[in-house]
Amino acid sequence: MPSISDSKCVLVVGSTAGIGRALALAMLDLPSQPTVIVCGRRKERLDELVASNNATGRLKSVTLDVLSERNTLKSSIEDIVNTYSDLDAVLFSSGIQRAFDFTKPETVDLDSIECELATNYTSIVRMITFFLPHLIKLGEQGRPTFLFTVSSGLSIVPSTGVANYCATKSAIHSLSISLAVQLKEKNVHVVEIIPPLVESELHDFEGTTQRLSNSWLSLEEYTKVTMEGLVRGDPYVPAGLAVDLHKQFEEGKLEAATKMHGHFKAMTQT
Numbered sequence: 060m061p062s063i064s065d066s067k068c069v070l071v072v073g074s075t076a077g078i079g080r081a082l083a084l085a086m087l088d089l090p091s092q093p094t095v096i097v098c099g100r101r102k103e104r105l106d107e108l109v110a111s112n113n114a115t116g117r118l119k120s121v122t123l124d125v126l127s128e129r130n131t132l133k134s135s136i137e138d139i140v141n142t143y144s145d146l147d148a149v150l151f152s153s154g155i156q157r158a159f160d161f162t163k164p165e166t167v168d169l170d171s172i173e174c175e176l177a178t179n180y181t182s183i184v185r186m187i188t189f190f191l192p193h194l195i196k197l198g199e200q201g202r203p204t205f206l207f208t209v210s211s212g213l214s215i216v217p218s219t220g221v222a223n224y225c226a227t228k229s230a231i232h233s234l235s236i237s238l239a240v241q242l243k244e245k246n247v248h249v250v251e252i253i254p255p256l257v258e259s260e261l262h263d264f265e266g267t268t269q270r271l272s273n274s275w276l277s278l279e280e281y282t283k284v285t286m287e288g289l290v291r292g293d294p295y296v297p298a299g300l301a302v303d304l305h306k307q308f309e310e311g312k313l314e315a316a317t318k319m320h321g322h323f324k325a326m327t328q329t
């Protein structure tokens with residue numbers, strides 16, 4: 060399997076903080092010396108990130124709100140692809156997490172539920188769709204290209220207090236399997252990154268950061284393990300507790316989906 064280590068240009072959506080920021084900086088050290096584009100809403104964070112880490116001149120930034128209206132998002136992505144024609148890998152790390160108590164339905168804010176779904180799932184499907192013409196074109200020219208999705212160990216076994224978050228991550232997980240199987244023949248390689256609880260700003264909104272910090276994986280350790288998996292070209296990259304969850308509940312699923320895809324193609328071609 061081809062791997063990120065050959066990439067010439069990587070975009071990391073959601074890299075003003077946490078996992079996306081750490082992976083973007085780690086990718087600067089890949090042997091292929093790629094251009095790395097950091098991306099998110101907070102321009103001051105992007106400016107600071109580039110100013111303090113750009114000895115190589117290969118770190119660039121793009122301001123983007125993944126919740127932009129569909130056509131605005133499409134034209135932002137077309138601008139990125141036109142500016143960076145070498146772009147051969149996109150990692151989607153943008154995400155939010157909200158808690159809901161369905162035993163008190165009057166407290167469940169449906170606007171917040173829909174925002175979480177749009178941020179964690181719908182926007183990712185949109186962006187993938189908008190990036191694909193460019194990536195497929197490079198793929199057909201013989202250059203492997205990559206889409207890295209970020210699900211969660213909670214996509215496999217949910218944590219009930221963040222039920223909607225877990226559902227969005229299960230959706231990303233399922234989508235990643237289907238796209239990995241579909242797009243392989245286009246030389247577009249879809250890799251699912253499956254983090255456990257990791258040091259980041261994800262839980263600041265709900266005020267649970269301090270409590271969770273007792274059991275999270277440090278960002279440094281997480282980044283090291285995940286980059287190893289990405290460089291090896293693993294088809295999915297769990298870390299920490301997510302490794303056992305994946306082994307227990309998911310092993311063989313990608314292979315089963317590949318088999319089913321083959322059967323379906325054979326059925327529809329005859």
Ligand SMILES: NC(=O)c1ccc[n+]([C@@H]2O[C@H](COP(=O)([O-])OP(=O)(O)OC[C@H]3O[C@@H](n4cnc5c(N)ncnc54)[C@H](OP(=O)(O)O)[C@@H]3O)[C@@H](O)[C@H]2O)c1
Pocket residue numbers: 072073074075076077078079098099100101104123124125126151152153154155178209210211212253254255256257258259260261262
């Ligand atoms: N940390 C964990 O324990 C954990 C575990 C499993 C999975 N994950 C997943 O890992 C990914 C990264 O999360 P993290 O833990 O690193 O969280 P984080 O520190 O809060 O970072 C989230 C990133 O998402 C970006 N983002 C959020 N909404 C956005 C929007 N509308 N448009 C553009 N960017 C947006 C933020 O940038 P701006 O605010 O600047 O836009 C920020 O860069 C998420 O998908 C999360 O679900 C995290």
